[in-house]
Amino acid sequence: xxxxxxxxxxxxxxxxxxxxxxxxxxxxxxxxxxxxxxxxxxxxxxxxxxxxxxxxxxxxxxxxxxxxxxxxxxxxxxxxxxxxxxxxxxxxxxxxxxxxxxxxxxxxxxxxxxxxxxxxxxxxxxxxxxxxxxxxxxxxxxxxxxxxxxxxxxxxxxxxxxxxxxxxxxxxxxxxxxxxxxxxxxxxxxxxxxxxxxxxxxxxxxxxxxxxxxxxxxxxxxxxxxxxxxxxxxxxxxxxxxxxxxxxxxxxxxxxxxxxxxxxxxxxxxxxxxxxxxxxxxxxxxxxxxxxxxxxxxxxxxxxxxxxxxxxxxxxxxxxxxxxxxxxxxxxxxxxxxxxxxxxxxxxxxxxxxxxxxxxxxxxxxxxxxxxxxxxxxxxxxxxxxxxxxxxxxxxxxxxxxxxxxxxxxxxxxxxxxxxxxxxxxxxxxxxxxxxxxxxxxxxxxxxxxxxxxxxxxxxxxxxxxxxxxxxxxx
Numbered sequence: 001x002x003x004x005x006x007x008x009x010x011x012x013x014x015x016x017x018x019x020x021x022x023x024x025x026x027x028x029x030x031x032x033x034x035x036x037x038x039x040x041x042x043x044x045x046x047x048x049x050x051x052x053x054x055x056x057x058x059x060x061x062x063x064x065x066x067x068x069x070x071x072x073x074x075x076x077x078x079x080x081x082x083x084x085x086x087x088x089x090x091x092x093x094x095x096x097x098x099x100x101x102x103x104x105x106x107x108x109x110x111x112x113x114x115x116x117x118x119x120x121x122x123x124x125x126x127x128x129x130x131x132x133x134x135x136x137x138x139x140x141x142x143x144x145x146x147x148x149x150x151x152x153x154x155x156x157x158x159x160x161x162x163x164x165x166x167x168x169x170x171x172x173x174x175x176x177x178x179x180x181x182x183x184x185x186x187x188x189x190x191x192x193x194x195x196x197x198x199x200x201x202x203x204x205x206x207x208x209x210x211x212x213x214x215x216x217x218x219x220x221x222x223x224x225x226x227x228x229x230x231x232x233x234x235x236x237x238x239x240x241x242x243x244x245x246x247x248x249x250x251x252x253x254x255x256x257x258x259x260x261x262x263x264x265x266x267x268x269x270x271x272x273x274x275x276x277x278x279x280x281x282x283x284x285x286x287x288x289x290x291x292x293x294x295x296x297x298x299x300x301x302x303x304x305x306x307x308x309x310x311x312x313x314x315x316x317x318x319x320x321x322x323x324x325x326x327x328x329x330x331x332x333x334x335x336x337x338x339x340x341x342x343x344x345x346x347x348x349x350x351x352x353x354x355x356x357x358x359x360x361x362x363x364x365x366x367x368x369x370x371x372x373x374x375x376x377x378x379x380x381x382x383x384x385x386x387x388x389x390x391x392x393x394x395x396x397x398x399x400x401x402x403x404x405x406x407x408x409x410x411x412x413x414x415x416x417x418x419x420x421x422x423x424x425x426x427x428x429x430x431x432x433x434x435x436x437x438x439x440x441x442x443x444x445x446x447x448x449x450x451x452x453x454x455x456x457x458x459x460x461x462x463x464x465x466x467x468x469x470x471x472x473x474x475x
Contacts, residue, residue: 031442039461043069046453047124065124071149125171126455130182174215196243214262260296286355288341295388337374376437390458
């Protein structure tokens with residue numbers, strides 16, 4: 001019989017936390033690792049509890065941040081790896097914990113307790129580069145700075161120059177690849193609810209659950225989602241540096257976790273702002289594809305521009321909304337030709353809001369032999385599961401998708417009869433050809449497993465070498 005720990009989905013199998021911190025060590029590899037990888041590092045963030053408490057509700061999003069990385073050292077013969085270390089909860093129990101946390105924060109602000117909390121954040125969601133620093137993020141507090149390529153040492157809280165992000169900050173800040181400016185917002189359940197550029201954003205009537213937003217070269221798009229399906233979803237668009245000039249556009253109610261890309265298009269009638277999402281003057285609003293699609297990825301150098309290809313994760317059956325209630329497992333990596341599907345949608349528009357350009361399932365896409373298919377799916381073998389992928393471009397690539405996808409994978413045949421992951425089980429880093437989405441060109445065998453996690457990112461050699469110096473690390 002499974003024990004109490006393995007009966008909880010996000011404590012079981014390869015979701016179960018690990019508590020071993022490894023320094024950089026060589027790892028055996030198979031295949032030819034592309035030259036573009038050497039000197040760079042793949043880092044994946046994830047939510048794993050330092051202390052497992054099965055007496056209370058637990059969800060994947062609600063735990064301590066854990067970073068796992070593979071560094072492709074130039075002088076080594078093989079890459080090195082380093083690791084840093086309930087869905088059954090009722091709404092009432094979750095609300096009670098929120099109230100308790102807010103009470104503790106208020107008491108800290110008012111000086112009512114001896115050891116007040118100064119800042120709170122689990123930094124368990126994403127990891128980004130800005131201003132020559134590597135930042136782990138989460139919306140419950142400011143980013144946490146870490147240092148590469150060492151053993152992912154923690155530097156400390158990143159509070160910015162003006163102090164704005166000392167408080168709750170989006171888990172998905174957007175960095176302009178041209179200007180290197182980092183754009184973010186601050187949201188709480190207290191008035192004025194949402195701040196952009198350190199000033200209140202007009203139009204928000206209450207606290208927001210806004211995980212992501214859109215930023216183009218000239219505009220910012222905020223997302224106001226209703227708490228029930230009787231309301232409306234609103235999109236607030238304003239010029240990049242002028243949040244007071246926001247204009248709101250309404251749509252049918254929907255839940256949006258991640259934006260994919262945002263870009264501007266100059267037309268005879270003015271600037272048209274495109275917001276590509278995963279889901280009265282929105283010109284077109286329909287799905288490009290019917291397949292499940294999450295953890296969208298656009299290479300950083302191509303963000304905020306009309307990129308052709310978008311990469312992400314999928315599954316053969318079900319969808320990510322249902323999986324979040326139990327557990328999320330990635331069976332496929334996907335490449336979508338956004339330009340081709342947009343052109344098809346404009347030529348023969350589906351119905352607004354609930355229409356879809358390409359209505360095929362993952363299974364139907366997999367049997368396609370069309371070399372120009374706008375959707376290409378890389379399916380893992382049965383029992384193998386991936387995590388969020390990042391794109392690494394070929395140095396002299398001939399097309400936008402000429403490069404590779406990198407991700408962690410795990411073979412669940414390693415689980416024991418109770419569904420638990422043995423201490424001896426291992427994960428593998430796969431490097432996949434992104435042009436055809438068919439071939440694994442190289443595999444790196446890791447010394448331990450990498451639990452399923454959140455967002456990953458690729459940091460090239462120039463970003464690692466260009467990091468600001470650190471006087472001291474946080475213990």
